[in-house]
Amino acid sequence: MMNESRTNIGIRGIKGYVAPEWFRNIPVTIKVDVYSFGVLLLEIISCRKSAKENKSEAEYGAILTDWAWDCYQERILDTFVDKDLAALDDYKKLTTFVKVVLWCVQENPSMRQP
Known part of the structure; x- marks a missing residue:
């Protein structure tokens, strides 16, 4: 039962693929x-990495999902x-894939739609 067990889970994943709930106080x-699948698919579509560390926030493409x-x-x-x-x-x-x-x-x- 959920109320009979306690598990500590730390953030697991590679930068850029980690879902936002890992950083919030909500269940994972x-x-x-x-x-993570969506980010991977996005990288395949765009031929770019999910997060560029050397780009400023103001520069487009700094965060691929945004x-x-x-x-x-x-459009x-x-x-x-x-x-x-x-x-x-x-x-x-292409539009369907991005959707x-x-x-x-x-x-x-x-x-999120599985």
């Missing part, structure tokens, strides 16, 4: 894996994929 569930959201909202995914012709050949598929990623990397774990 399997949704942390959904978040930049993906901004590009999706502004400039061509900038996000750096005008990659293979990705842009099927813009509808899936954005569902996976929601700040609120209950909003």
